[in-house]
Amino acid sequence: MRITCIGGGPAGLYFALLMKKQNPAHQVRVLERNKPGDTFGWGVVFSDQTLAALREADAPTAEAILTAFNHWDDIDVHINGRTMRSSGHGFCGIGRKKLLNILQARCEQLGVELVYEHDQPDDAGVDADLIIASDGLNSRIRSKYAATYQPDIDLRQCRFVWLGTEKLFDAFTFDFQKTEWGWFQAHAYQFDGTHSTFIVEAPDAVWQAAGLDQMEKETGIAFCERLFAKVLDGKPLISNASHLRGSAQWIRFPRVVCRTWVHRREDGVPVVLMGDAAHTAHFSIGSGTKLALEDAIALARDIGEAKGDLSRALEAYQASRSIEVLRIQNAARNSTEWFENIERHAQLPPEQFAYSLLTRSQRISHENLRLRDARYVGGYEAWLAARAGLPQTPVPPMFTPFTLRGLTLKNRVVVSPMAQYRCTDGLPGDHHLVHLGARAMGGAGLVFAEMTAPSPDGRITPGCPGLYTDQQQHAWARIVDFIHASSSAKVALQLGHAGAKGATRRAWEGIDQPLQEGAWPLISASPQQYLDGVSAWSRAMTREDMDRVRDDFIAAARRAAAAGFDWLELHCAHGYLLSSFISPLTNHRDDAYGGSLENRLRFPLEVFTALREVWPQERPLSVRISAHDWVDGGITPEDAVQVAAAFKAAGADLIDVSSGQVSKAEKPVYGRMWQTPFSESIRNRVGIATIAVGAISEADHVNSIIAAGRADLCAVARPHLANPAWTLHEAAKIGYVAGPGLEWPQPYLSGKGQLEKEYERQRAQAAQGAGLSALEQANRAMGV
Numbered sequence: 027m028r029i030t031c032i033g034g035g036p037a038g039l040y041f042a043l044l045m046k047k048q049n050p051a052h053q054v055r056v057l058e059r060n061k062p063g064d065t066f067g068w069g070v071v072f073s074d075q076t077l078a079a080l081r082e083a084d085a086p087t088a089e090a091i092l093t094a095f096n097h098w099d100d101i102d103v104h105i106n107g108r109t110m111r112s113s114g115h116g117f118c119g120i121g122r123k124k125l126l127n128i129l130q131a132r133c134e135q136l137g138v139e140l141v142y143e144h145d146q147p148d149d150a151g152v153d154a155d156l157i158i159a160s161d162g163l164n165s166r167i168r169s170k171y172a173a174t175y176q177p178d179i180d181l182r183q184c185r186f187v188w189l190g191t192e193k194l195f196d197a198f199t200f201d202f203q204k205t206e207w208g209w210f211q212a213h214a215y216q217f218d219g220t221h222s223t224f225i226v227e228a229p230d231a232v233w234q235a236a237g238l239d240q241m242e243k244e245t246g247i248a249f250c251e252r253l254f255a256k257v258l259d260g261k262p263l264i265s266n267a268s269h270l271r272g273s274a275q276w277i278r279f280p281r282v283v284c285r286t287w288v289h290r291r292e293d294g295v296p297v298v299l300m301g302d303a304a305h306t307a308h309f310s311i312g313s314g315t316k317l318a319l320e321d322a323i324a325l326a327r328d329i330g331e332a333k334g335d336l337s338r339a340l341e342a343y344q345a346s347r348s349i350e351v352l353r354i355q356n357a358a359r360n361s362t363e364w365f366e367n368i369e370r371h372a373q374l375p376p377e378q379f380a381y382s383l384l385t386r387s388q389r390i391s392h393e394n395l396r397l398r399d400a401r402y403v404g405g406y407e408a409w410l411a412a413r414a415g416l417p418q419t420p421v422p423p424m425f426t427p428f429t430l431r432g433l434t435l436k437n438r439v440v441v442s443p444m445a446q447y448r449c450t451d452g453l454p455g456d457h458h459l460v461h462l463g464a465r466a467m468g469g470a471g472l473v474f475a476e477m478t479a480p481s482p483d484g485r486i487t488p489g490c491p492g493l494y495t496d497q498q499q500h501a502w503a504r505i506v507d508f509i510h511a512s513s514s515a516k517v518a519l520q521l522g523h524a525g526a527k528g529a530t531r532r533a534w535e536g537i538d539q540p541l542q543e544g545a546w547p548l549i550s551a552s553p554q555q556y557l558d559g560v561s562a563w564s565r566a567m568t569r570e571d572m573d574r575v576r577d578d579f580i581a582a583a584r585r586a587a588a589a590g591f592d593w594l595e596l597h598c599a600h601g602y603l604l605s606s607f608i609s610p611l612t613n614h615r616d617d618a619y620g621g622s623l624e625n626r627l628r629f630p631l632e633v634f635t636a637l638r639e640v641w642p643q644e645r646p647l648s649v650r651i652s653a654h655d656w657v658d659g660g661i662t663p664e665d666a667v668q669v670a671a672a673f674k675a676a677g678a679d680l681i682d683v684s685s686g687q688v689s690k691a692e693k694p695v696y697g698r699m700w701q702t703p704f705s706e707s708i709r710n711r712v713g714i715a716t717i718a719v720g721a722i723s724e725a726d727h728v729n730s731i732i733a734a735g736r737a738d739l740c741a742v743a744r745p746h747l748a749n750p751a752w753t754l755h756e757a758a759k760i761g762y763v764a765g766p767g768l769e770w771p772q773p774y775l776s777g778k779g780q781l782e783k784e785y786e787r788q789r790a791q792a793a794q795g796a797g798l799s800a801l802e803q804a805n806r807a808m809g810v
């Protein structure tokens with residue numbers, strides 16, 4: 027093949043040498059507009075895992091890089107005069123210029139044609155069988171064929187400047203400085219024997235407030251030197267971006283995502299995106315160069331395996347890389363947003379702030395950290411335990427107690443309210459006794475009954491429970507008494523009215539499908555049809571309706587207290603009745619209950635205030651909200667902060683943070699722990715306890731969330747349907763066999779030892795892992 031790479035950065039150079047190595051008969055050339063020695067930026071970072079991939083792809087290149095790398099294991103976090111260090115992270119730094127020189131030399135050795143000072147604006151006039159668009163972040167080729175590539179460019183909120191210094195850091199260092207304008211942070215690491223990279227970053231509003239947008243280049247650098255003087259030990263900061271003037275050296279990071287990576291010209295020649303032209307990942311996770319090199323490895327491999335079928339190779343390349351890149355970009359998004367919101371993270375104690383930083387991307391979890399640095403994690407667990415009132419010895423965060431009002435939960439695991447559809451006329455029976463009782467004995471600290479209606483017309487389906495008759499109250503009391511007598515778990519009731527989502531069939535008969543007979547009239551904030559053309563229409567509530575519904579909730583709350591429930595939650599999420607008032611997607615009223623968010627909250631707050639007055643003061647009262655409608659024009663995470671603050675002001679003890687299910691037009695972004703960021707935002711901005719929900723399925727997830735201060739409790743749903751004793755099993759899986767927050771029912775104790783031995787055996791086998799190092803085990807476990 028005749029191959030031309032437009033752009034001589036890491037992606038273009040590495041792909042060129044791999045293809046020439048694969049088949050010396052290929053005619054491969056790289057067109058680069060700069061001189062061989064020109065480069066911008068300072069050092070780049072790789073993980074040990076990335077180096078292993080490079081070694082497999084081309085050993086000589088990998089060896090040359092390894093000899094030039096500066097390697098370190100430690101991360102230092104400086105904030106408020108404190109320094110927290112963790113180890114075992116396995117990073118390597120190398121100068122960007124040195125890396126390019128190594129790749130250039132290897133290209134020349136293999137016979138790649140390198141053409142410097144050749145400003146090729148796009149692919150016009152390029153005669154080749156395959157064209158690689160490796161022309162960087164501001165790719166002109168991507169712009170030319172934007173209709174094909176469909177790039178989505180998200181300009182992030184922080185400004186940053188890429189500098190260098192002669193101060194040699196012995197750890198990857200994060201330094202946070204609070205100023206009168208807000209927080210600034212530095213990311214610093216050594217990359218060779220004489221210099222370190224030093225990136226300074228701040229939210230755009232803080233950057234402007236400090237006047238950096240008006241400063242000349244040298245004045246801005248001097249500002250940074252003064253701000254970070256302590257960590258720099260008096261060493262100056264250096265810029266190598268001589269082509270930039272004034273504040274232009276400060277940029278906002280653009281997150282680039284392309285829908286497709288391959289364009290075919292009229293002559294049939296494919297033009298393929300690679301590296302930053304195809305995607306970007308924020309520098310805070312150090313994956314930009316990693317992704318570029320891995321793109322090159324993947325495409326070269328796919329071409330080799332396709333044996334002459336270039337179209338098949340390109341399909342395989344885009345299919346595999348787009349998924350892997352999206353995974354990295356999701357982690358990078360989490361990391362980016364963490365650094366954009368230092369103001370709220372800085373309210374955490376320094377110990378928790380550092381832990382939150384280390385786990386910010388959700389790629390590194392609690393157990394992953396333990397594999398890297400068991401001493402650090404053990405010390406942090408002991409610190410958390412002491413804050414929870416336990417002796418200062420290591421305890422997994424999920425097993426620390428949690429107290430709200432007069433109630434103390436033995437651990438942080440919550441069994442989510444999950445619809446069972448097993449009631450007749452709203453009456454819970456033996457199914458609920460077994461269902462809830464088994465999960466209470468399974469080790470969770472708090473067990474939620476499913477959403478329970480305060481009136482017959484408040485049910486979702488004919489199989490849903492209610493609490494509007496004496497018979498129902500007695501049935502619930504039977505279940506609550508059993509849980510209290512058989513376990514140390516506490517039990518909560520979630521009260522909610524289905525609104526426009528009511529009068530539907532049981533899930534297995536057709537989820538959200540309207541009843542064919544026996545339906546009841548539906549009410550909501552405004553007339554609506556949940557499923558267009560399918561669902562029954564609801565009518566808008568009158569003031570008389572509001573009074574009736576409020577009084578129904580009051581009566582149900584009184585019955586719940588009499589039945590012995592330890593905790594009450596008001597359901598204001600997922601498009602049900604009270605949610606229909608909050609979301610602008612479903613509230614189109616023009617009276618005092620519509621329009622502004624304050625008005626839309628009016629009726630839900632009326633109901634909540636009424637419940638607070640009748641619910642026992644020593645028992646917690648929480649509210650479930652949808653923190654994101656996932657539809658343009660709906661509730662946003664910023665709105666959710668205001669919603670939570672309003673309920674807190676009305677007396678709420680905790681916000682149960684969910685999202686979605688308000689409109690079928692929603693487009694959620696799923697992933698593990700995908701709703702946790704909403705919980706973290708509300709918890710640390712509003713200053714209220716939260717429950718995190720959404721794809722939390724392992725002890726590792728719970729431990730990471732609780733330890734980082736992203737929530738106070740974690741609700742686990744589907745895993746509890748598959749395994750009522752999920753908490754006990756997860757304890758055994760992580761090797762926590764005895765201690766606070768862990769209680770086995772006495773009749774089941776004989777199974778405890780066998781389960782623990784089995785998991786111990788599995789951990790031992792995993793640890794052997796063909797002789798893998800602790801870091802390699804950690805990376806393999808996390809898929810990185």
